Amino acid sequence: MTTPAEVTAPVEPPRDTATEGLLLWLASRVGIVALVVVGTQAMMEGDAVPRPFLERWRNWDANLLVTIAEHGYDGVPGAEPDRGLPAFFPGMPLMLRAVHLLVGDWTVAGLLISFAAGAVAMMALARLAEFEGRPGTGWRAVLALLLWPMAVFLFAGYSESLFLAFALAAWLAARQGRWPLAAALAAGASCVRITGLFLACALIVEFFARRQPVRRAGWLLLPFVPLALYSAYQHSRTGDWLAWKTAQEAGWGRHMVWPWESLMTTWSAALGEGRTAWAFRLEIAGALVGIVLVLVLLLMRRWSELLYVGLQVGALLCSAYYLSVPRSALLWWPLFILIARASNGPAPWRKWVIIVYALLVGPLMALNTLIFVDGAWVG
Numbered sequence: 001m002t003t004p005a006e007v008t009a010p011v012e013p014p015r016d017t018a019t020e021g022l023l024l025w026l027a028s029r030v031g032i033v034a035l036v037v038v039g040t041q042a043m044m045e046g047d048a049v050p051r052p053f054l055e056r057w058r059n060w061d062a063n064l065l066v067t068i069a070e071h072g073y074d075g076v077p078g079a080e081p082d083r084g085l086p087a088f089f090p091g092m093p094l095m096l097r098a099v100h101l102l103v104g105d106w107t108v109a110g111l112l113i114s115f116a117a118g119a120v121a122m123m124a125l126a127r128l129a130e131f132e133g134r135p136g137t138g139w140r141a142v143l144a145l146l147l148w149p150m151a152v153f154l155f156a157g158y159s160e161s162l163f164l165a166f167a168l169a170a171w172l173a174a175r176q177g178r179w180p181l182a183a184a185l186a187a188g189a190s191c192v193r194i195t196g197l198f199l200a201c202a203l204i205v206e207f208f209a210r211r212q213p214v215r216r217a218g219w220l221l222l223p224f225v226p227l228a229l230y231s232a233y234q235h236s237r238t239g240d241w242l243a244w245k246t247a248q249e250a251g252w253g254r255h256m257v258w259p260w261e262s263l264m265t266t267w268s269a270a271l272g273e274g275r276t277a278w279a280f281r282l283e284i285a286g287a288l289v290g291i292v293l294v295l296v297l298l299l300m301r302r303w304s305e306l307l308y309v310g311l312q313v314g315a316l317l318c319s320a321y322y323l324s325v326p327r328s329a330l331l332w333w334p335l336f337i338l339i340a341r342a343s344n345g346p347a348p349w350r351k352w353v354i355i356v357y358a359l360l361v362g363p364l365m366a367l368n369t370l371i372f373v374d375g376a377w378v379g
Contacts, residue, residue, distance in 0.1 A: 017138035021126030024139060025119050028146045032155050032369060039370045054107045056373035062157040064088060066106040069096035073237065084251020086234050086243040091191030091226075092159040110157020118154050121164035122146075125333060128172045133341045140340035140354055141333075147357070148336075149282065149364035150327040150379050152372045160330050163192040167199050168333060174206050179219050186223035191230075194244060195312065195331055200224055202308035209303055252323060259317045263287075266322040275376045282364075282379070286326030287317055293335050305334040327379035 033053075040050045058066065067075055068085055069092075075082045092113070099109040125145065126138035145151065153160045170185035186203055190196030200223035207220055234243035248254040266287075270280040290313035297306040309332050316325050329335065343353035368378045 017126040017130040018123040020139040021122040021142040022119055024142045024146060025122040029115065029155065032152070035366055035369055036373050040373060043370070043374070054105070057111060057156050058107045059156070059372060059375055060377065061088070062107075062110055065092050065096060065157065065159070066110065069093040069100065070106065082251070084247045086238070087247035087251055088159070089192055089194065089230060089244070091188070092162055095162065096157075107157065111155070114155060114157055114161040117165035118161040121161060121168050124165070124168035124172050125336070128168060128175065128333070129337045129340050131172065131175055132337060134344050137337070137340045137344045140343055141336045143354065144336040144339040144357060145330070145333070147362045147365055148330060149361050149368055150330055151365050152369040153327055153330060153379070156372070159192050160327070163189055163195060163331060164333070166192065167196070167331070170199065170203070171333070174203055177210075179207065179212065179216055183219040183222040187226055190223045190226040196223060197227055198308050198311040201311065202304045205307050206304035254319045254323060256318050257320050262317060262319055262321055265320065269321065275371065279378055280322065283322035283325045286329055287322055289329060289335070290316070290325065290332070293332060293338075296338065297334060302334065309334060324379050
């Protein structure tokens with residue numbers, strides 16, 4: 001029998017988690033623009049004139065991606081070839097070429113790609129986190145990602161946003177049992193970054209952990225196809241099947257060493273002075289976060305996420321020195337979902353998790369954004 005309280009109790013409408021994620025993304029983009037415009041002017045001394053807004057975003061990898069999109073992997077005609085260019089997979093340069101046909105400006109094209117892809121990624125992350133946690137977990141996961149110290153790379157014309165758009169959508173589809181769609185989206189991620197290899201391996205583990213019919217396993221080969229095609233293409237150019245790895249060594253001096261050797265090299269660099277030392281201190285902090293995340297995923301027996309994150313952390317910690325570790329963490333969505341889940345529960349203290357997190361990392365995100373648009377290396 002229905003009680004009067006049950007009759008009159010309001011029914012909470014279902015949460016539109018994707019919209020919440022999108023709104024947070026749009027608000028954060030407005031905030032980044034305001035930070036860059038006001039912050040760079042405030043830092044100017046005397047009669048110095050700040051660089052134009054768009055020019056401030058064509059730094060480092062953003063410029064290299066444009067070079068590939070405009071001239072191919074041989075680089076600018078007549079200039080000395082950049083042996084590091086094959087380290088960048090073709091997904092982002094191809095997208096740049098397509099969008100450039102519409103807007104006519106390479107920097108604008110990169111910013112538009114990151115803007116649109118980031119919107120898709122945030123909606124997918126919100127839905128994925130809500131799927132795995134309590135109501136309200138979705139927007140918390142998005143907020144945790146947007147406040148990460150290296151979140152500036154989600155705004156710039158880098159490949160992180162585009163990769164996340166494919167990868168998060170692929171993982172959500174896998175969680176929902178839509179394996180053909182998951183494999184197709186993961187193939188898109190493999191076109192963008194070598195991280196697509198780790199995603200493809202994690203999908204295999206997820207597939208068998210969920211005891212899916214073996215007859216459907218053929219779809220899991222699809223994400224490996226772009227990797228094989230890119231290797232074959234670079235082999236036709238250079239004679240090297242692992243040209244992307246060779247390019248990492250040639251362009252940035254990254255080669256495999258024992259993890260303690262990498263730590264000592266990075267530690268020595270972090271003891272210096274100036275912005276470079278600051279960047280290496282963040283690298284060490286990012287490495288600690290990665291190790292803790294791997295241990296937590298191991299304790300939770302989240303085997304597929306453990307493989308996805310663990311392979312990345314292992315590769316980064318066995319490089320000649322720590323490089324782009326905190327930036328790579330932008331792709332570790334299990335980290336942000338765990339933060340969201342920890343901050344969303346019946347215990348009153350849980351709400352302080354996301355508040356304390358925001359107070360700790362938010363200022364670092366703002367600082368790194370200003371450092372990046374000033375042309376310095378931050379990851």
